[in-house]
Amino acid sequence: MGPFSDLRVVEGSAFVAAPLGGLTLAQLGADVIRFDAIGGGLDYRRWPVTDDDVSLYWSGLNKGKRSIAFDLSRPAGRELATALITAPGEQAGLFLSNFPEAGWLADARLRALRPDLVYVNVVGNPDETTAVDYTVNAASGIALATGPVGSAFPVNHALPAWDIATGLHAVIGMLAAERHRRATGEGQLVKISLADVAFTMVANLGFLSQAQVTHANRPPLGNDMYGAFGRDFPTRDGRRVMVVAISLNQWQTLVRATGVEEHLPAIERAFGADFAKEEDRYRARDAIAALLTPWFESHTLDEIRTAFDEQGVCWGPYQTFTQLLDDDWRVSEKNPVFADVDQPGIGVLRTPASPLRFPADPPVAPLAAPLLGMHTDEVLADVLGLSAAEIGRLHDDGLVAGAV
Amino acid sequence: MGPFSDLRVVEGSAFVAAPLGGLTLAQLGADVIRFDAIGGGLDYRRWPVTDDDVSLYWSGLNKGKRSIAFDLSRPAGRELATALITAPGEQAGLFLSNFPEAGWLADARLRALRPDLVYVNVVGNPDETTAVDYTVNAASGIALATGPVGSAFPVNHALPAWDIATGLHAVIGMLAAERHRRATGEGQLVKISLADVAFTMVANLGFLSQAQVTHANRPPLGNDMYGAFGRDFPTRDGRRVMVVAISLNQWQTLVRATGVEEHLPAIERAFGADFAKEEDRYRARDAIAALLTPWFESHTLDEIRTAFDEQGVCWGPYQTFTQLLDDDWRVSEKNPVFADVDQPGIGVLRTPASPLRFPADPPVAPLAAPLLGMHTDEVLADVLGLSAAEIGRLHDDGLVAGAV
Numbered sequence: 001m002g003p004f005s006d007l008r009v010v011e012g013s014a015f016v017a018a019p020l021g022g023l024t025l026a027q028l029g030a031d032v033i034r035f036d037a038i039g040g041g042l043d044y045r046r047w048p049v050t051d052d053d054v055s056l057y058w059s060g061l062n063k064g065k066r067s068i069a070f071d072l073s074r075p076a077g078r079e080l081a082t083a084l085i086t087a088p089g090e091q092a093g094l095f096l097s098n099f100p101e102a103g104w105l106a107d108a109r110l111r112a113l114r115p116d117l118v119y120v121n122v123v124g125n126p127d128e129t130t131a132v133d134y135t136v137n138a139a140s141g142i143a144l145a146t147g148p149v150g151s152a153f154p155v156n157h158a159l160p161a162w163d164i165a166t167g168l169h170a171v172i173g174m175l176a177a178e179r180h181r182r183a184t185g186e187g188q189l190v191k192i193s194l195a196d197v198a199f200t201m202v203a204n205l206g207f208l209s210q211a212q213v214t215h216a217n218r219p220p221l222g223n224d225m226y227g228a229f230g231r232d233f234p235t236r237d238g239r240r241v242m243v244v245a246i247s248l249n250q251w252q253t254l255v256r257a258t259g260v261e262e263h264l265p266a267i268e269r270a271f272g273a274d275f276a277k278e279e280d281r282y283r284a285r286d287a288i289a290a291l292l293t294p295w296f297e298s299h300t301l302d303e304i305r306t307a308f309d310e311q312g313v314c315w316g317p318y319q320t321f322t323q324l325l326d327d328d329w330r331v332s333e334k335n336p337v338f339a340d341v342d343q344p345g346i347g348v349l350r351t352p353a354s355p356l357r358f359p360a361d362p363p364v365a366p367l368a369a370p371l372l373g374m375h376t377d378e379v380l381a382d383v384l385g386l387s388a389a390e391i392g393r394l395h396d397d398g399l400v401a402g403a404v
Numbered sequence: 405m406g407p408f409s410d411l412r413v414v415e416g417s418a419f420v421a422a423p424l425g426g427l428t429l430a431q432l433g434a435d436v437i438r439f440d441a442i443g444g445g446l447d448y449r450r451w452p453v454t455d456d457d458v459s460l461y462w463s464g465l466n467k468g469k470r471s472i473a474f475d476l477s478r479p480a481g482r483e484l485a486t487a488l489i490t491a492p493g494e495q496a497g498l499f500l501s502n503f504p505e506a507g508w509l510a511d512a513r514l515r516a517l518r519p520d521l522v523y524v525n526v527v528g529n530p531d532e533t534t535a536v537d538y539t540v541n542a543a544s545g546i547a548l549a550t551g552p553v554g555s556a557f558p559v560n561h562a563l564p565a566w567d568i569a570t571g572l573h574a575v576i577g578m579l580a581a582e583r584h585r586r587a588t589g590e591g592q593l594v595k596i597s598l599a600d601v602a603f604t605m606v607a608n609l610g611f612l613s614q615a616q617v618t619h620a621n622r623p624p625l626g627n628d629m630y631g632a633f634g635r636d637f638p639t640r641d642g643r644r645v646m647v648v649a650i651s652l653n654q655w656q657t658l659v660r661a662t663g664v665e666e667h668l669p670a671i672e673r674a675f676g677a678d679f680a681k682e683e684d685r686y687r688a689r690d691a692i693a694a695l696l697t698p699w700f701e702s703h704t705l706d707e708i709r710t711a712f713d714e715q716g717v718c719w720g721p722y723q724t725f726t727q728l729l730d731d732d733w734r735v736s737e738k739n740p741v742f743a744d745v746d747q748p749g750i751g752v753l754r755t756p757a758s759p760l761r762f763p764a765d766p767p768v769a770p771l772a773a774p775l776l777g778m779h780t781d782e783v784l785a786d787v788l789g790l791s792a793a794e795i796g797r798l799h800d801d802g803l804v805a806g807a808v
Contacts, residue, residue, distance in 0.1 A: 003580035003581070003583065003584055004580065015650075016609070020608065023608060024576065028576075028580060042650070042651055045682070045683075046631060046632075047630060047631025047632070047683070047686070048610050048613075048614040048617075048618075048622070048630075048631070050617055055610075056610040056613040056614050056617065057609065057610040059610075059613070060607065060608045060609055060610040060613060061608055061609070061610075063608070125734065126734060126739055126741065130716070130718050131718075131720065132648055132650070132718060134629065134634055134646050134648050134720075135646050135648060135718060135719060135720030136720065137646075138636070138644075138645070138646035138720045138721065138722045138723070139720045139721060139722070139723045139728060139732060139734075140723070140728065141723055141724055141725035141727075141728050142561065142562050142563045143627075143722055144722060144723070144724050145562040145725070146550075146559070146560075146561045146562045146563075147551075147559065153644070154627065154636060154644055154646075154722045155550070155551065155559060155561070155627070156550075156626075156627040156636075156646075157546065157550045157559070157561035157563070157565075158546050158549040158550045158622070158624070158625075158630075159546045159550075159561070159565055159609075160609070161561075161563055161565035161568065161569075164565065164568075164569050164605060165565075165568050165569065165572060168569060168572035168573065168576065169572065169759060169760060171576055172428065172432075172572065172575055172576060172579065172760065173760045173762070175576065175579045175580075175583070176407035176408065176432060176579075176760070176762065177407070177762065177764070179407065179579070179583065180407055180762075180764060180765070186764055187764075188762060188763055188764035189763060190760060190761065190762055190763075191760075191761040192759055192760055192761070193759065195734050196734070196739070196741050196759035197759045199728065199732075199734055199735045199742075199756070200741060200742075200756035200757070200758070200759045201568060202725070202728070203464065203735070203742075203754065203755065203756040204424065204427060204464045204465055204467070204756065205420070205461065205464055205465070205563075205564070206452050206459075206460040206461040206463075206464040206465075207725050208725055208728065208729055208735065208754060209452075209460040209463070209464060209747075209750070209753045209754075210452040210460050210725065211724070211725035211726040211728075211729050212729055212753055212754060213452075213454055213460065213750065213751070213753075214452075215726065216726070217724040217725045217726055218452070218562070218725065220562070221562075222560075223547075223558065223559070223560040225538065226451060226452075226562075227450060227451025227452065228450075228451070230538055232542070232558060232560070240542075240557070240558055241542070242538050242539050242541075242542035242558075242560075244536055244538050244539060246419075246446070246536075247446055278449070279449075279451070282451070312534070314534050314535075314536060314539060315539060316535065316538075316539030316540065316542045316543045317542065317543060318542045318543070318547055318548060318558045319542070319543045319544070319545055319548070320545055320548050320615070320621040321545035321549070321606070321611050321612055321614070321615035321621045321622065322615045322619065322620070322621055323545075324543060324544065324545050324603065324606070324612065324615075325612055325615050325616055328543060328603075330529065330530060330543075330599050330600070330603055331603045331607070331612070335530055335600070337530065337600050337604060338603075338604075338607075343613075346613070346617065347617070349613045349616055349617075350607065350612060350613075350616060351607065352603070352604035352607040352608065353604070354604070355573060355596055355597065355600035355601045355604045356573060356576065356577045356580070356594060356595075356596055357594065357595040357596070358577070358580065358581065358584075358592060358594055359592055359593060359594075360581070360584060360590055360592035361584070
């Protein structure tokens with residue numbers, strides 16, 4: 001079920017952005033059929049992997065899809081994939097890909113077979129040269145605004161944030177073009193590049209205009225927030241917490257919870273500051289932090305949690321992935337967005353559904369990923385209408401493969 | 405124009421996620437009307453600001469919208485906002501908000517006035533307690549997987565990546581619910597939380613399942629890629645570059661461009677490695693980097709660019725925001741996604757459009773942000789149908805305000 005349960009999307013993809021787009025649609029009910037080369041694409045063994053060399057990355061990004069494997073090195077295998085992409089059906093003819101839009105995947109070739117095709121093509125740079133999350137992030141300015149105060153060295157973050165934003169934009173492009181097709185009957189080729197997503201976002205967030213207006217770059221600030229009071233503190237039991245006081249109310253709850261109120265006027269006088277003002281709290285942030293640190297150092301995480309939650313402070317503990325998994329109700333089965341699901345080839349994993357909650361549709365439960373080629377015969381039969389004998393011949397010819 | 409030029413969306417918002425959702429729709433042609441309290445919301449002076457205290461952050465996130473200002477502290481002002489949210493029109497009745505869905509903004513109250521309302525509500529935690537990008541990121545595990553090798557301290561990245569992913573998910577939720585309404589006539593309340601977005605994404609990317617399967621956390625790796633060869637190098641002229649060799653082809657182009665081929669067999673023997681394998685290149689990455697570093701240290705960025713682009717190496721320079729603005733064609737007017745636009749109150753800024761490129765629709769050119777309240781009278785007249793005399797009375801009563 002889910003809001004897109006009437007749609008069928010064919011995905012030709014590898015790595016993060018395009019597979020995440022397909023995942024997002026699959027988790028909202030669409031029938032997403034990912035095709036791969038027999039033996040898997042470039043991302044099929046991408047780390048992290050299990051001891052049996054099964055990729056946790058691949059399975060994470062392909063949940064809820066159907067998988068079909070073709071011999072894409074031979075024309076006859078590419079013809080089968082072409083037939084899948086351009087298969088008839090009012091709610092089909094949706095193709096999401098980050099393969100080069102050229103050769104057998106050229107828009108003109110596919111559109112000749114299905115004129116109303118909606119084709120979303122994810123590329124690296126706007127001129128279609130190669131770029132990946134890492135190179136785009138390096139160019140974006142973000143890496144040189146991340147890391148310790150005073151650092152002139154870039155810091156890469158562990159999250160492929162531009163891949164994520166690009167994959168979600170690809171979904172928006174797909175939905176926009178599908179909407180246009182329903183209204184007009186027209187398909188179209190939609191292009192989205194990692195670099196455009198990254199650099200337009202850096203502009204939307206004010207980083208670029210700040211550079212243009214001030215001729216200066218926002219420096220790295222360690223774990224401090226920019227322009228408001230917020231930073232990390234160590235706890236008595238060796239943990240760290242992130243504390244944020246953007247609004248006046250957030251500031252007041254923090255002051256109350258930590259009991260520092262009586263000492264603030266002296267700091268305000270020393271800095272000529274008025275701590276009712278967000279910018280003055282930012283300006284005097286090191287002094288404020290110095291005043292607060294002993295309180296954190298003398299309380300455990302549990303004590304801080306109790307004090308802060310009572311006052312409604314905006315804060316959170318730093319957690320490792322194992323702590324997130326073991327200690328946080330938000331990724332437990334208390335949260336219906338997660339469930340324990342048996343992942344073929346791996347075992348039971350805490351598995352997410354879509355984070356979108358639609359009351360008008362039955363939710364799509366968390367789903368496992370397929371094994372590579374698990375749905376080869378099923379898709380050949382129910383989408384391409386092939387008989388068991390025809391499917392058998394394709395296997396005999398090595399043009400298709402099922403799951404091992 | 406643009407694919408959503410038939411839609412009108414009302415936005416009640418502050419900070420990043422919900423405003424970014426509205427921005428994304430406005431940049432694709434929707435009539436997005438953001439309402440604020442007279443004098444502006446909590447984000448109206450958010451840093452970075454100009455010397456005149458105009459927020460570059462606010463203007464960046466509200467481009468292409470119409471702005472209307474109400475006295476939201478008084479019931480009559482809230483009634484005007486209510487009328488705007490629930491105004492008739494087949495393509496209206498779309499509301500995007502990160503204000504608490506309670507009191508005058510409770511779904512039940514608004515839905516009684518417009519039963520087919522599509523209401524997308526962005527919250528912090530799934531139980532609607534407070535969370536912001538910083539606290540969610542701290543909990544996600546990413547901060548403890550970012551930073552130098554061997555570090556046990558969290559590193560916050562400068563990009564509000566979870567806000568971005570949440571704002572884009574909010575758009576997907578809006579489009580899904582609008583599609584459902586066109587098919588069935590039914591509206592609905594869609595909820596999306598920052599925490600669900602972050603933690604489902606950490607699960608989708610394999611970080612969480614790696615922790616579950618191995619009972620261990622991915623450690624911070626400095627600027628190294630995980631599971632493949634990729635890292636930063638210093639250049640002769642004091643710059644740094646990011647180099648990525650995930651695929652075999654990318655590896656071979658890097659080897660050719662740097663001329664290290666003859667020395668690789670010795671390293672392969674020393675490590676028992678086969679550099680045709682992605683995982684072996686990762687395992688021996690420090691030795692490979694040591695071999696490559698002298699080449700980078702003896703070439704300038706321009707020399708590296710020439711050598712790498714000739715071979716098709718996957719790489720990119722690290723840039724500050726000013727370097728991105730000044731040196732990179734991808735944010736210049738050579739890229740139609742950017743243009744120089746006069747931003748009222750600020751001046752001419754390099755301004756982005758949507759990164760999505762739809763050939764079937766005339767593109768939406770890069771647009772400026774409004775001044776706060778710039779469209780108050782226009783919206784009162786054309787959406788709420790008020791006369792000039794009625795609008796004048798609202799101004800006299802201080803219930804609405806225009807731009808100063």
